[in-house]
Amino acid sequence: MIALTSLLPIVYVCCGLLPLVLVPYSRRHSEKPGSTGLLVALVGLSIWTTAYGIAIASTSSLTILALGSLVIFGSQLAAIGYLFLALEYTDTHELTPRLVGGLAAVVIAVQVLSLSNPLHHRVWGETARPVVDTTATEPLATAIIAVTMAIVGVALLVLVTHAVTTPGVRRRQSLALIAAGFPTLVITVVDIYLIAEYVYSILPFGVITSAFALAWALFRADFLDVVPVGRKRIVEEMDDAAVVLDADDRVVTCNPAARRLVGVGPDYVGLPAERFFDTIPEAIDRFRESGGVDTEITVASDGCRRYFHLQRSRLDDSRTPVLSGRLIVLRDITPLKRRKRELERRESELEFLRQVLARVLRHNIRNDLTAIRGYAELIAAEADGERADLAETIVETSDDLIETSRTARRTEDITDRDAVSEPFDLAARLEAHVAEFRSRYDRATLSFEAPDECLVETDPWLENACEILLESVLERSDEQSPSIAVRIERTTDRATVVIDEDAGLPQAELAVLERGEEMPPELDSGIGFWIVSGIIDRTPASITVETSGGTARISIDVPT
Structure with a gap:
């Protein structure tokens, strides 16, 4: 009879393969915010548990060391992927090269320390399974665990904040993502600090919890199907200049378009509105008006005149009736103004042309055709043979042209009335x-x-x-x-x-x-x-x- 303990490595490996089931679905939605972090987290969870299952079935110390390093690599990859998922999904921070490079450097440094453990013995403990040494005499191992858990903690904090501040499907998605990370974090702490001396781990149960929570987020909470567009990204990328003022008319924040318009640097927070908009005096005058503002202003920029639609709206605190600030939006309508002037010019030219053509068709051509038709009728009455036929043709053609003139007059009457x-x-x-x-x-x-x-x-x-x-x-x-x-x-x-x-x-x-x-x-x-x-x-x-x-x-x- 096969002992239950001998089947545990197989169970661990199977648990490690479970997150990979969600990888194809995630790759099909690779363009959605959060998909990159999700893929990294799924691969990390799989490496983490699979390497652990193989490690506890091994007897070679070098093999255990290599697989143990993979366990740390997988756990850190899962934590970093979870952080990327939270940052992308909530649009809290972009995945900049600096951020990615810094975290990659941490992972590489930890791997170097883990693989070189036989030289310094400061990472792995003396146990029958790959467990980092968390004794008081080895603070390096504790630091590795603390960094990994801190990454997960930051991701959880971002998701909790998003769940509290957003309604509906977005809150449901955030709660599902929280459920994917928090239980695994707790189980990992228990596994390392409470049952480290035992050969077998409860870590796979955390991975299974994460996998099912992520599956629920994908297929029931519509994560990656219904992904909210980041409000911050919209404001940052919009062409309109947007500025938020507090109740004392000091600048709280603004988008790049506003900074380009007024020519200020990054140290704009707290500037009075008069100083921030000192290059647009007309805008300052409109700010002093009571109530909302919805008007046009003119701005002289680089020797050119530009036109803007200025809109000022109140920002009220829902908890108190006191004014909390103002939102200023400036939309460049210079191209619209130019097109309007061009259309007005063309309409004036068309109106002049219409009047000329109408006068010519109504009077000159019609009168001349009437005379031609009369002479042609006289010729047709007095001539015979081919000359008479030609004269009749002239009469018929004149009638057609007179009818065209009458039709043109009708068309003019329709458009004028x-x-x-x-x-x-x-x-x-x-x-x-x-x-x-x-x-x-x-x-x-x-x-x-x-x-x-x-x-x-x-x-x-x-x-x-x-x-x-x-x-x-x-x-x-x-x-x-x-x-x-x-x-x-x-x-x-x-x-x-x-x-x-x-x-x-x-x-x-x-x-x-x-x-x-x-x-x-x-x-x-x-x-x-x-x-x-x-x-x-x-x-x-x-x-x-x-x-x-x-x-x-x-x-x-x-x-x-």
Whole structure:
């Protein structure tokens, strides 16, 4: 029968392998704060217990010495990883090269002392298992233990502070991380100082506790899945200048952007606000105003004028009604100011160009085209043969250009006017337009169906949209005898104008109509659809287009 004590080394090794189960999951979240420290801690816990299990099964003194050094290395690696985890997760301190290098130097020094123990006998005690000598005559061994436990203590203090000051999931995560470190620390103290003379250790129970607590933090408390973004890091990296003043208007803290703006060094804490902001006199004047401040100021910097949005907010103590300080935020809006001036300049230029073009299209070109058309009609009436055909072509082209001028005038009217709302009979007005188009487009078949009366209260330009839409459908028709049905469907709260056509309108033009897309250059003759879309956008109405085969249904839905 196998003795229980002979199985303990295997149990210790198995306990040491348990933390490695969490390594793949941690590596998949390597970009999250706390993942680096977690990986280091897991590897350290594994080395710590595995090396111990192998060591107690060994008989060679040199082997025990090497494995004992690994035990110390694993314990210190676990402690340092736990500290890195706490610092990263809480955003208390960055893992700077100086910090990492200093701790690495401590680990290397301890390993040198451990491996050279046969020369000085100041680390390991005379026991059957690798236990450091903590007697009063060997303070070096005690110092090694104290440094390792101090590292864990600092990590626990950081996590406890974070758990006390943060709510919700962040507190739950911090408590889980505390549970991963504190029991192991207690068990280690008991193992070293109370049962050091026994061959077997209770250390694996601490490692198992840490492994399960970390697993709970990962899979139940969403650690590495829901990681809070460090508030300190946000402030440090933000482009806006942020300054915190106390109740006496002395600087408590500020971010790098504020220090760059006012040109102060690292010794800024405690400076009066007037001295801190002495390069921004306008800001000082605004600080003296009572209440909150939300305004713009101008700053002269390096011979250039810069504009800032200044916001001053009260910082109140939740326990007392007394003012505890102020938060000053300065946002550089110089690029926005420049873009605004550029847009205003361009808008002025566009307005001037629009007025010139509108005047030319409305008066000069229209008058000249009317004269040209008149002369062409006279030539067509008096000439015959090819000359008469050419004159008719001139008349038709003139009509097209005059219609383009009229469309441009309509577009100008749409953009210049403000939306209004008034009641009118949509059925009567639309019926009049249908009657007009019947006489103008005798090749088309137009039908109209509507209630006797259809009162709506909306922008009167909606009538123009229906007129332009119907005219555009007739003009853009590819059929010799298009058939177009117009009807109005009325419900209690809305009226819908429906136009069914088989004119074979291009899909690209229908897209312009429904989605208000910018009209491609090759579709400039279909500008009417674009005008209709623009009118609809300025009213509460909506427009939809349904196509099937060579037919299309255009619906304008009008709330009443």
